[in-house]
Amino acid sequence: xxxxxxxxxxxxxxxxxxxxxxxxxxxxxxxxxxxxxxxxxxxxxxxxxxxxxxxxxxxxxxxxxxxxxxxxxxxxxxxxxxxxxxxxxxxxxxxxxxxxxxxxxxxxxxxxxxxxxxxxxxxxxxxxxxxxxxxxxxxxxxxxxxxxxxxxxxxxxxxxxxxxxxxxxxxxxxxxxxxxxxxxxxxxxxxxxxxxxxxxxxxxxxxxxxxxxxxxxxxxxxxxxxxxxxxxxxxxxxxxxxxxxxxxxxxxxxxxxxxxxxxxxxxxxxxxxxxxxxxxxxxxxxxxxxxxxxxxxxxxxxxxxxxxxxxxxxxxxxxx
Amino acid sequence: xxxxxxxxxxxxxxxxxxxxxxxxxxxxxxxxxxxxxxxxxxxxxxxxxxxxxxxxxxxxxxxxxxxxxxxxxxxxxxxxxxxxxxxxxxxxxxxxxxxxxxxxxxxxxxxxxxxxxxxxxxxxxxxxxxxxxxxxxxxxxxxxxxxxxxxxxxxxxxxxxxxxxxxxxxxxxxxxxxxxxxxxxxxxxxxxxxxxxxxxxxxxxxxxxxxxxxxxxxxxxxxxxxxxxxxxxxxxxxxxxxxxxxxxxxxxxxxxxxxxxxxxxxxxxxxxxxxxxxxxxxxxxxxxxxxxxxxxxxxxxxxxxxxxxxxxxxxxxxxx
Numbered sequence: 131x132x133x134x135x136x137x138x139x140x141x142x143x144x145x146x147x148x149x150x151x152x153x154x155x156x157x158x159x160x161x162x163x164x165x166x167x168x169x170x171x172x173x174x175x176x177x178x179x180x181x182x183x184x185x186x187x188x189x190x191x192x193x194x195x196x197x198x199x200x201x202x203x204x205x206x207x208x209x210x211x212x213x214x215x216x217x218x219x220x221x222x223x224x225x226x227x228x229x230x231x232x233x234x235x236x237x238x239x240x241x242x243x244x245x246x247x248x249x250x251x252x253x254x255x256x257x258x259x260x261x262x263x264x265x266x267x268x269x270x271x272x273x274x275x276x277x278x279x280x281x282x283x284x285x286x287x288x289x290x291x292x293x294x295x296x297x298x299x300x301x302x303x304x305x306x307x308x309x310x311x312x313x314x315x316x317x318x319x320x321x322x323x324x325x326x327x328x329x330x331x332x333x334x335x336x337x338x339x340x341x342x343x344x345x346x347x348x349x350x351x352x353x354x355x356x357x358x359x360x361x362x363x364x365x366x367x368x369x370x371x372x373x374x375x376x377x378x379x380x381x382x383x384x385x386x387x388x389x390x391x392x393x394x395x396x397x398x399x400x401x402x403x404x405x406x407x408x409x410x411x412x413x414x415x416x417x418x419x420x421x422x423x424x425x426x427x428x429x430x431x432x433x434x435x436x437x438x439x440x441x442x443x444x445x446x447x448x449x450x
Numbered sequence: 451x452x453x454x455x456x457x458x459x460x461x462x463x464x465x466x467x468x469x470x471x472x473x474x475x476x477x478x479x480x481x482x483x484x485x486x487x488x489x490x491x492x493x494x495x496x497x498x499x500x501x502x503x504x505x506x507x508x509x510x511x512x513x514x515x516x517x518x519x520x521x522x523x524x525x526x527x528x529x530x531x532x533x534x535x536x537x538x539x540x541x542x543x544x545x546x547x548x549x550x551x552x553x554x555x556x557x558x559x560x561x562x563x564x565x566x567x568x569x570x571x572x573x574x575x576x577x578x579x580x581x582x583x584x585x586x587x588x589x590x591x592x593x594x595x596x597x598x599x600x601x602x603x604x605x606x607x608x609x610x611x612x613x614x615x616x617x618x619x620x621x622x623x624x625x626x627x628x629x630x631x632x633x634x635x636x637x638x639x640x641x642x643x644x645x646x647x648x649x650x651x652x653x654x655x656x657x658x659x660x661x662x663x664x665x666x667x668x669x670x671x672x673x674x675x676x677x678x679x680x681x682x683x684x685x686x687x688x689x690x691x692x693x694x695x696x697x698x699x700x701x702x703x704x705x706x707x708x709x710x711x712x713x714x715x716x717x718x719x720x721x722x723x724x725x726x727x728x729x730x731x732x733x734x735x736x737x738x739x740x741x742x743x744x745x746x747x748x749x750x751x752x753x754x755x756x757x758x759x760x761x762x763x764x765x766x767x768x769x770x
Contacts, residue, residue: 157730300734301731302651303625303727303728304651305623305625305649305650305651306649311727311728311730311731315728315730315731316731319731325731325732326732326733326734327727327728327731327732327733327734328727328733328734328735329625329626329650329682329683329727329735330625330649330650330651330683331622331624331625331650331651331682331683331686332682332683332734332735332736332739333686334683334685334686334689334739335682335685335719335736335739335740336734338685338739338740362649362651362652362655363649363650363651363652363654365654365655365658365690366651366653366654366686366687366689366690367686369654369686369689369690369693370685370686370689370690373689399655407623407631407647407648407649408623408631408635408647410477410631410635411477411621411631411635411636411639411645411647412645412646412647413646413647413648414620414646414647414648414652414656415648415649415652416652416655419652419654419655419658420655420658
């Protein structure tokens with residue numbers, strides 16, 4: 131399968147810097163951002179120059195490796211990077227991996243290569259769930275930009291397109307930062323996959339009108355029971371999909387599963403700057419919501435398709 | 451009850467023009483728009499300089515009266531105004547009223563006065579449904595700007611605030627045109643009512659977290675069976691509210707009820723310019739969705755509180 135967005139274009143570790151495509155400036159400009167310390171990488175994660183749970187894991191791993199190389203205090207660098215964003219399980223997981231490695235730089239590069247591979251595997255498993263002629267709806271961005279590979283939910287859609295199964299992708303614009311309208315649409319355009327952007331609040335009536343055959347989303351943290359934290363707006367989408375018996379698939383690497391978190395109620399939800407929503411009036415800006423396991427048709431990881439009851443079917447050996 | 455936004459400031463008929471507060475430029479600028487023909491009023495309605503089902507009814511009535519006064523062809527003026535937007539029942543209803551009147555100018559002014567009065571009555575009925583300490587969520591703008599009076603759903607919240615029943619209003623920003631973030635927040639600020647703007651997609655998790663005691667919305671057309679067309683995003687809100695047993699109230703004048711439309715499936719849904727959603731990628735922009743009657747706890751009009759089954763309880767003598 132071809133993949134227009136090369137992993138090293140999304141994020142890479144050069145000798146003295148972590149270089150990433152600055153996602154805040156897409157789709158208008160394709161500009162690289164160079165981070166020269168753990169603090170600069172943490173800033174890039176916090177400000178969402180790089181975002182998406184797997185991608186911030188890779189960024190943090192690269193940031194840690196860079197810090198060690200530069201002689202920064204490793205514990206301090208790790209703490210700084212881990213605190214950049216609270217919800218994604220992959221961030222802490224990737225940092226544990228590089229901290230435990232004799233050569234953090236080699237391990238960070240290996241993690242990225244592994245992530246590309248995991249994306250390929252989960253995309254293949256998830257694509258096998260789709261029927262020919264699928265009109266899929268997705269939320270936020272779960273593509274190359276979010277993973278450093280071909281993507282999770284969007285990777286599955288890429289694979290489905292390559293297999294001739296996909297007819298069209300409906301893309302929630304994903305307020306307030308418009309990851310759908312800016313990033314997912316940009317990736318789909320690059321691959322020539324037919325797509326239409328809609329306001330988040332329009333997805334409900336598209337589901338009601340039978341215009342959506344399935345919903346695919348990524349995840350930032352999956353609790354041991356299958357409850358899934360993902361970009362704000364995922365939960366209402368799952369509720370409406372369930373009402374119309376539209377399958378709702380979560381696609382994520384096993385590093386997103388956190389067996390230490392028993393249920394969604396214990397997942398910390400990041401509150402971001404209200405100014406991202408509204409600069410003029412008081413606002414609230416929760417970045418994620420929790421979709422209860424009962425609304426999720428299947429959770430697809432690189433190991434395969436997991437069905438309810440997730441407490442029994444999810445892999446347990448990761449992210450702990 | 452005081453009301454900071456005077457009806458004639460929202461819209462009025464002067465000797466040779468219809469003058470309205472240009473809602474496209476709020477909250478940044480308070481600028482009046484003067485329309486000197488039926489065509490100019492139709493343009494103002496289409497481009498949403500004036501919006502909200504009751505307010506566009508008043509605007510159309512004023513536009514028709516102005517056209518007659520100027521010697522325009524009355525049938526042509528009426529057709530032009532009625533075609534400006536397809537979903538709101540009040541537009542056709544108001545035009546029928548002024549067409550049938552011996553003095554259209556007097557009848558148009560009277561319609562506006564009656565609308566102010568209807569707002570007051572339905573606000574009073576709806577406020578009686580709220581308990582002390584209410585945290586309410588609302589969508590779009592249903593205030594003075596939408597009605598020429600104190601509002602429908604937002605009028606009820608004003609009345610609840612005056613009665614000391616209201617603690618806080620959560621305001622959906624209402625993409626793509628941000629009527630909540632621009633107009634509802636502006637009206638609430640003017641009245642000193644505590645409010646918080648949220649992305650439309652954040653309302654779901656606020657409902658799930660028990661932070662919303664009831665949802666109040668307006669309506670653009672109510673079918674004979676109670677199915678209700680309202681601003682896009684109303685339907686998913688109603689679905690999630692029902693899941694959490696949060697009361698969902700529709701507040702609208704009887705002129706919004708269209709007994710000629712049997713069910714929501716027959717309500718024409720306006721598709722607006724995709725450029726309002728996204729200027730860079732393909733987009734879809736349905737302006738309304740339909741909430742089935744079964745998800746609506748009560749429909750409140752100036753005549754009182756109507757409960758299911760709406761086919762039996764809704765007033766029938768209007769909008770036909």
